[in-house]
Amino acid sequence: MSSSTAESGSSEFLSRVQNFLAENKKAIIIGTAAAVLAAGGAAYYLSTTSRPGDADLHDLEKGEKKKEKKKSKGKKKKSVKDKDGPLLEERQPKPAEEPVSDEPRLTPSEIQALSTEERTKRAATLKASGNAAYAQRKFKEAAEFYTRAIEIAVKPEAVFYSNRAACYINISPPDHQKVVDDCNEALKLDSRYVKALNRRATALEALERYTEALRDYTAATILDNFRNETAAQSVERVLRIISTQEAAEILKTREPRLPSHTFISSYFAAFRPRPELVLPEPSTTGDNTLKLAVDALAARDYAHAMTLVNESLEQGISWDAGRAEALNLRGTFKFLLGDSAGAKEDLENSIKILPSFTQSWVKLASVHMEQADPVNAFKAFDSAIEHDPRDPDIYYHRGQVYFIMGQYAEAAENYTKSTNLDDNFVFSHIQLAVAQYKSESTSTSMVTFRKTLKKFPDRSEPQNYYGELLLDQQRFQDAVEKFDKAIELEEKSTGPKNVLPLVNKGLALYQWKQDVEAAMTLCDEALVIDPECEAAIATLAQLNLQIGNIPKAVEMFSQHADIARSEPELINALTYKYASQAQIEFVNEHPDMASQLSSMARAI
Numbered sequence: 204m205s206s207s208t209a210e211s212g213s214s215e216f217l218s219r220v221q222n223f224l225a226e227n228k229k230a231i232i233i234g235t236a237a238a239v240l241a242a243g244g245a246a247y248y249l250s251t252t253s254r255p256g257d258a259d260l261h262d263l264e265k266g267e268k269k270k271e272k273k274k275s276k277g278k279k280k281k282s283v284k285d286k287d288g289p290l291l292e293e294r295q296p297k298p299a300e301e302p303v304s305d306e307p308r309l310t311p312s313e314i315q316a317l318s319t320e321e322r323t324k325r326a327a328t329l330k331a332s333g334n335a336a337y338a339q340r341k342f343k344e345a346a347e348f349y350t351r352a353i354e355i356a357v358k359p360e361a362v363f364y365s366n367r368a369a370c371y372i373n374i375s376p377p378d379h380q381k382v383v384d385d386c387n388e389a390l391k392l393d394s395r396y397v398k399a400l401n402r403r404a405t406a407l408e409a410l411e412r413y414t415e416a417l418r419d420y421t422a423a424t425i426l427d428n429f430r431n432e433t434a435a436q437s438v439e440r441v442l443r444i445i446s447t448q449e450a451a452e453i454l455k456t457r458e459p460r461l462p463s464h465t466f467i468s469s470y471f472a473a474f475r476p477r478p479e480l481v482l483p484e485p486s487t488t489g490d491n492t493l494k495l496a497v498d499a500l501a502a503r504d505y506a507h508a509m510t511l512v513n514e515s516l517e518q519g520i521s522w523d524a525g526r527a528e529a530l531n532l533r534g535t536f537k538f539l540l541g542d543s544a545g546a547k548e549d550l551e552n553s554i555k556i557l558p559s560f561t562q563s564w565v566k567l568a569s570v571h572m573e574q575a576d577p578v579n580a581f582k583a584f585d586s587a588i589e590h591d592p593r594d595p596d597i598y599y600h601r602g603q604v605y606f607i608m609g610q611y612a613e614a615a616e617n618y619t620k621s622t623n624l625d626d627n628f629v630f631s632h633i634q635l636a637v638a639q640y641k642s643e644s645t646s647t648s649m650v651t652f653r654k655t656l657k658k659f660p661d662r663s664e665p666q667n668y669y670g671e672l673l674l675d676q677q678r679f680q681d682a683v684e685k686f687d688k689a690i691e692l693e694e695k696s697t698g699p700k701n702v703l704p705l706v707n708k709g710l711a712l713y714q715w716k717q718d719v720e721a722a723m724t725l726c727d728e729a730l731v732i733d734p735e736c737e738a739a740i741a742t743l744a745q746l747n748l749q750i751g752n753i754p755k756a757v758e759m760f761s762q763h764a765d766i767a768r769s770e771p772e773l774i775n776a777l778t779y780k781y782a783s784q785a786q787i788e789f790v791n792e793h794p795d796m797a798s799q800l801s802s803m804a805r806a807i
Contacts, residue, residue: 308351319357326356326363333366346370364389365399372402382406394792397427401434408441413448414781417441421785422792438782446777450770459540462768463735465702467505467539473603474562475596475628480528489518493529500532503699509536527557535566541768543573561587561594572604573769580604595624599631606634611642629659633668640672648672663692667704674707679715683708702729706738709746719750735766744779757783 314322333348349367353359368385371378386403389396404419420437427434461467480497482490496511512532520526534549547570553563564587571580584601587594602617618635621628632655640648652669659665670685689704709725712718723746729739744759760780767773790796 309355311354314355317355322355322357326352326359329355330360330363330366333370337366337370340373342370342373346374359388359392361389361392361396361399364392365396365402368399368402368406372405377406377409379406379409383410395426397423397431400426401431404434404437404441408437413441413445417445417781417785418788421782422789425786425789425796426793438785442778442782443774445781446774449777450773453764453773454770459542460766461505461509461536461539463737463766464503464505464699464733465736465738466768468503468699468701470535470539471500473600473630474565475625477562480525482525483522487519487521489515489520490522490525492518493520493525496529496532505536508532512536523556527553527560527563530556531560531563531566534563534570538566538570538573539768543570546570547574559590561591561597564590565597565600568600568604572607577604577608593624595621595628595631597621598624599628599634602631602634602638606638606641609641611638614638615642629655629662629664632658633665637668637672640675645676661692663689663696663701663704666692667701667707670704670707670711674711674714677714679711682711683715686711700732702732702736703738705729705732706736706742710742713746713749719746722746737763737766737768737772740766741776748783753783753787757787 309317317325329348329352333345333352336342336345336348346367349363349370353363353367356363364385368382368389371381371385383403383406386399386406389399390403393399400419400423404416404423407413407416407419417438420434420441424431424434424438429435480494482494486494492511492515496508496515499505499508499511512529516526516529516533520529530549530553534546534553537543537549538546547567550563550567550570553560554567557563564583568580568583568587571577571583581601581604584597584604587597591597598617598621602614602621605611605614605617615635615638618631618638621631622635625631632651636648636651636655639651649672652665652672655665656669666685666689670682670689673679673682673685686704686708690708693700693702693704705725706729709722709729712725713722723743726739726743726746729736730743733739740759740763744756744763747753747756747759757780760776760783763776764773764780767776
């Protein structure tokens with residue numbers, strides 16, 4: 204299940220931070236590349252790589268990847284005779300418009316005997332013949348003409364190799380290694396040859412050399428001034444492949460670990476307090492160890508609580524309610540560790556011992572959602588209601604499931620039911636306001652939040668989440684005031700602090716005043732309090748991208764990957780990490796691009 208069900212909104216903030224890169228893709232890619240070598244010089248190369256007189260071929264004919272769509276309307280379509288070749292839409296074979304050379308192939312000595320002018324002329328004729336054969340889909344013949352053009356030219360042109368690579372892509376079966384080899388030669392002659400980069404990337408992807416393919420797709424996207432949507436989509440596709448594969452490998456060997464203190468605190472805060480555990484008389488060692496575990500949980504000493512509850516079950520617990528409680532708690536920690544199967548087993552055993560234990564039913568619903576099984580999640584809620592229809596936690600958490608499914612009216616109905624049963628649980632009020640806001644009932648949401656602020660004047664959470672809604676409306680000053688109030692209330696509270704208001708304030712200052720330094724300082728403060736706060740780490744990574752500190756951004760994305768609780772979160776962090784690394788590689792290859800890229804970044 205998404206941690207939204209457990210965190211009462213904190214994970215929605217994290218999701219918002221993680222979506223920041225996708226929503227600002229062009230700006231971040233430009234800014235990332237521009238800042239790696241900001242001392243670089245020369246002008247940005249905005250034009251395409253086609254040269255006057257090059258009858259270059261389409262990027263992706265049959266056998267290559269997706270076709271590129273022309274966005275400009277009202278412009279005349281290009282044809283085979285255009286100097287930079289036909290557009291991708293023109294996929295049907297065309298009749299040859301250039302004469303096909305029927306000259307015999309010359310030997311090396313015969314070539315050497317020709318004048319420079321004659322060699323250049325014959326190479327151009329052979330290239331034109333290759334273009335004509337390609338247009339007729341005679342790819343092997345076209346490749347032969349390009350080979351002869353390469354042999355006879357005094358200095359072969361990059362387009363000869365790139366066009367021959369296009370032939371190797373289209374023959375059946377494609378010869379991807381030859382494509383790579385020819386594009387290598389083309390790029391030695393012109394390192395900014397976008398078509399050669401795209402062709403090599405396509406071949407490398409087919410050869411499952413994904414990191415190299417990402418390098419080329421990234422370079423092509425930037426060099427083509429972000430006009431080629433196909434290349435941009437290819438970047439995303441290959442990033443997903445790389446990140447998914449690495450995530451699977453990491454998860455095979457990584458030791459389970461608890462998420463951040465902020466995450467765990469938010470999870471347990473989403474449940475109303477349980478009655479104090481009363482031990483039987485006489486009590487066993489296992490009974491007493493369970494009591495110590497519950498006390499450690501109350502003190503927010505989560506690692507100790509997890510160890511103690513495991514020990515209590517190993518030692519043996521003497522009464523049914525105690526065993527059900529211990530299995531519930533151990534199952535909870537397994538869920539937090541990402542062990543959904545183990546959590547499900549413990550929670551089901553808890554219910555077998557004590558069927559009326561509604562919290563175990565609710566947490567079992569959470570596990571079902573984690574496993575993408577909403578049908579059984581709702582069945583678990585129904586079972587909980589059968590045993591205790593007046594337990595407000597059931598409706599709050601069922602509302603959370605509806606919320607993450609985007610069914611905001613149903614979510615609001617359940618939050619209201621929870622509040623009617625217990626008006627003193629702050630998160631039901633907060634989530635009701637958020638659900639109303641998501642349902643585009645902004646005025647109603649604001650009224651609900653103001654009532655919540657009045658009802659819970661000493662709680663930081665209403666201030667923080669109200670601030671988030673104000674931030675979403677770009678009411679920056681009002682949002683910052685709410686975050687400041689939340690921070691003030693957290694400082695007055697006893698026990699571990701909730702650092703999300705600090706991170707939220709940083710994000711607000713960045714969006715409002717582009718004050719990156721202040722935003723980063725606030726995130727750093729949050730990490731001093733909670734060194735593994737996912738939201739702070741993710742935000743810092745994005746901010747470092749914005750100021751061009753790409754090595755630091757990569758470091759932060761790596762740190763985020765290290766603490767990622769779920770596979771989707773791990774994939775997300777790795778995706779950003781590899782995107783940043785690919786951009787570093789691009790600017791290392793093209794240091795003279797930094798100045799113009801920086802100008803582009805400032806203009807966005």
